[in-house]
Each structure stands twice: as C-alpha cells, then as structure tokens.
C-alpha cells in the first residue's frame with residue numbers, strides 16, 4: 173500500500189502532524205534558548221551531534237545489566253555504545269572505572285550512599301545554605317532522612333569552605349562517607365585537603381563534580397580523580413552532554429558501584445543518553461574543549477569584575493570557576509524579583525540563597541549566574557561587559573517593563589551574532 177504524506181501510518185508521521193501542541197512548544201523553546209542570554213550556571217547548549225544521539229532509536233532498547241552481561245538479547249549495538257561511553261569517559265578523566273548508567277546526578281549520588289553507607293550511618297556534606305546540593309544530606313532529601321547527616325559550612329567572614337570545621341566535625345562524628353563538591357560555590361574545591369581529612373577518620377571520600385566536570389575535563393579546575401575514592405557528575409552542565417550522570421571510581425570500588433546502580437537502584441539504562449554521553453566525551457577530548465573550559469572561567473572572572481565595578485557584591489569577592497553568587501542586598505532588591513525582572517529583559521538566571529542568608533529560601537537575597545552556556549555560543553570578555561551593564565540597568569529599574577523590553581531586543585540582537593549550538597532557526 174502506498175501512502176501520501178498526509179496519510180502516513182501513525183508511527184511515521186512527524187511530531188508537528190501528530191502533536192502540534194508539543195511541536196509548537198518545542199519550537200518556542202528553541203527560539204527562547206536562541207534569543208536569550210542563558211546565565212543559569214547549571215545549563216548549557218549541547219551540540220547537534222549530542223542531540224541526534226539522544227533522539228535516536230536507542231531509546232527503544234532494554235538492556236538491564238552491563239556490556240557482555242545483559243538480561244535481554246539483541247545487545248550487539250548497545251553493548252558497543254556503552255563500552256565506547258565508558259572507555260572515553262575513563263580516558264578523559266584518567267579513571268580506573270566508569271559507570272555511565274545513572275539516570276541523573278541525584279540517582280548517581282544515591283548509588284554512592286547505597287555502595288558505602290547503611291541507612292542510619294553517618295555521612296557529611298556541605299550544607300545547602302552554604303552552596304551544597306540537596307543530595308549531600310540535606311534534611312528534605314532522602315539522603316538527610318535515611319542517613320545521619322552532619323553538615324559543614326563556609327566561614328562567616330569570607331564565605332569559603334571552612335576546612336578546620338570539616339576536620340573538627342569529621343573527628344567528632346566519624347562519617348562513613350564524606351562529600352565534597354557543591355552546587356553554588358564559586359571557588360576551587362581543595363580535593364587533597366578533603367582526602368587528608370577522610371584518611372584521618374577512615375571515611376570514603378566522594379567528590380561530586382556535577383557543576384565543574386567540564387572544567388575538570390578541560391583542565392580549568394583541578395581533578396579529584398585518583399584523590400577521591402569515587403567521583404560523581406551530571407553530564408549536562410559544563411560537561412555539555414545529555415541529561416544524565418556518570419560515576420568514576422578506583423578499581424577496588426568498581427563492583428560495589430556497579431551493583432549499587434544496577435540492580436541496587438535502577439532498571440534498564442537509558443541507552444540514547446549513554447550514546448549522547450559517548451559523543452560528549454568525544455567532543456570533550458578535542459583540543460577545542462580545553463579552550464572552551466578556560467574561556468568559561470575567563471568569562472566568569474570578567475563578568476565578576478564588571479559587576480563588582482558596578483557595585484554588585486560577589487560572595488567570596490569573585491570566582492575561580494564558572495559561576496557567580498551575588499548578594500543583592502547593596503542593590504536594594506531581593507533575588508526573586510530581580511531574577512524575574514532579568515528574565516523579562518532576556519537575561520535568565522536563578523534566585524539563590526547566599527551563605528547566612530537572613531531571608532527565606534523562596535525569597536532569598538542572592539542571584540546565581542554562570543558562563544557555561546554563553547561561552548558555548550562563543551561570547552567573550554567584551555560581551556561580559558555588556559551583560560554587566562544590562563544587569564545593572566535592570567537592578568536600578570526593576571519594575572520598568574518598557575526598559576526591560578528594550579534590553580530584551582538588544583539581547584536578541586547580540587544573540588543573533590552568536591548562534592546557539594544545536595539550534596537551527
């Protein structure tokens with residue numbers, strides 16, 4: 173039977189034909205991502221190649237288990253995809269072992285708990301208000317409910333991680349598992365110092381590099397691989413891959429980590445994501461990715477300087493990595509209304525608590541921004557000056573929607589000179 177385009181069998185019709193509502197929303201999101209300045213520190217633009225792998229038929233395949241040891245047949249291609257992903261990630265980071273199956277960063281971290289600490293045992297991590305992640309033992313997370321969690325923080329004077337406090341707390345509470353790494357911390361993580369503390373108390377050291385794994389791969393932040401017992405990361409932040417995660421570990425922990433991910437926590441791996449991770453790891457191994465990682469940091473430093481010159485107060489006074497945490501108190505505006513005003517001006521960030529924030533988490537004093545996405549578009553130091561000027565103007569006129577619309581038009585114009593990877597308008 174022959175079909176004309178309009179009467180193709182259901183499974184062959186394009187998204188726009190089958191579901192115009194979703195197709196229109198995807199299209200609108202493409203336009204939004206292309207025409208705004210994405211300053212959310214955890215976001216990025218994946219390449220067209222990563223998008224293609226992620227949108228492939230690999231989403232159809234069940235493959236519980238690991239390459240060579242599956243519970244379903246028909247794994248000829250999938251085994252090779254996962255092998256390539258594991259091998260590339262191991263090579264890129266110099267790790268003994270890699271597991272690329274965790275569905276996202278939070279399940280990857282949960283697998284580490286499952287591998288190394290029984291429920292009720294003590295774990296330690298950076299507290300959420302100090303820039304730590306929910307999964308490092310914060311009370312509302314399963315990790316703070318099922319384990320006895322002790323939070324360390326940052327110093328009151330300079331807002332840097334207080335390693336003396338980490339050591340004191342570790343000696344007192346003897347955690348099984350010690351987390352380092354953060355979600356809103358603009359400074360270099362001192363992995364060897366955490367290693368020394370973990371050794372002193374016999375703890376497993378887990379480094380969560382979800383935000384900075386692209387910087388680590390590109391040599392723009394020191395690596396915890398070979399120092400920490402286990403390293404977790406999302407693959408969709410600075411690493412610039414699909415939404416997913418990876419766990420790197422020393423050979424002695426490989427079996428425990430693999431067992432914790434499957435069958436401990438998950439069923440079938442998301443093979444389309446695994447393929448996307450393999451592509452991202454290949455891209456990250458190219459020399460241009462080193463340039464990218466260093467440009468992300470150079471842009472963040474330039475943006476920090478330009479904002480400080482305009483009277484913005486930066487937590488810790490600046491940044492070593494891709495992100496900036498801004499205390500808006502001196503600007504006389506709170507984080508949420510400011511983030512909302514910026515969004516109307518085409519500048520997209522997120523409101524965030526600052527250390528020792530006197531305001532509530534849903535209405536905090538800070539804004540978190542970062543440079544991974546805008547650097548992927550090729551923006552550089554000159555553009556950081558323009559962004560700082562727009563941010564200052566919005567801070568001075570937070571309810572002036574006419575002005576915000578004018579800035580949004582200027583933002584669109586600037587964006588037109590820096591095409592967003594993966595998006596064809």
Ligand SMILES: *Cc1c(COP(=O)(O)O)cnc(C)c1O
Nearest residue numbers: 276277278305354355380382383
């Ligand atoms: C983003 C992040 C995660 C969680 O990743 P999801 O993919 O959102 O679950 C875990 N740890 C840190 C430090 C993060 O920044």
